[in-house]
Each structure stands twice: as C-alpha cells, then as structure tokens.
Amino acid sequence: MENAPVCGAKRNNGELCTVRVRVAGERCWGHDPKNVEQRKQNARRAAQLKAQKPSELVEIKNTLRQLADDVLAGEVNRGDASVAAQVFGVLIRAHEQHRKQRELEEVVQRLERIEEVQRRRENVRPV
C-alpha cells in the first residue's frame, strides 16, 4: 500500500495532505474544491452550535447580576427579584438536565454501535 495515491494538497501548516484517495491526482474530501461550500457550511454550523450553548447561561448570569444590582439600589422589589431568581434557577436546572439528557443519548448511541459490531463478529465466527 506504499504506492497508494494520497491527496497531496498543501495544508495550512505547509505540510502535504496524506489522506488516501482512490486515484492519483484526486483530492480528499477536505481539499476537494467542489466541497468548499459544504465545508464552509459545516464550519458555520459548528461555530453556531459552539456559540449557542453557553450564551444562554451567560445571559442568565448577566440578568441575575443586574437583578442583584437593582435590588441593592432599591430599584426592584425584593419579592419580585426573589421570584425572578427562583425562575432563573429552574431554567438553569432545566438547561443542565437537557445537557445531561443529550450526553446520555450520545452514550446510548455509541453503545448500540458497539453492540452491533459485536453482534456481527459473533455471527461470522465459525461454530
């Protein structure tokens, strides 16, 4: 396999890409010019997902801090502020629960994939 064709495109660090391709002269998925739009879209989506999650918590934190300042300054009723803080607390817990749920689903999916591979191996094993 030493002569297997590789992509050979120049990477950002100046090194040549060593991803295997089917025929010489072909570029890998990450370097093929026809995937430029898809790659950009993927990068945008990844950036969006990355930006989405913490921003809600940051927003809640900022609001709570503002609320505390307003209470201390006497601009917000203490009872109202207390209720608002409780609601934010529930929101934060729901956020955390949602995150745990997503993590659990991911683990279950990975486990199912492992089980599937295991099952296939057991099926091909001679009895």
Ligand SMILES: [Zn+2]
């Ligand atoms: Zn490449």
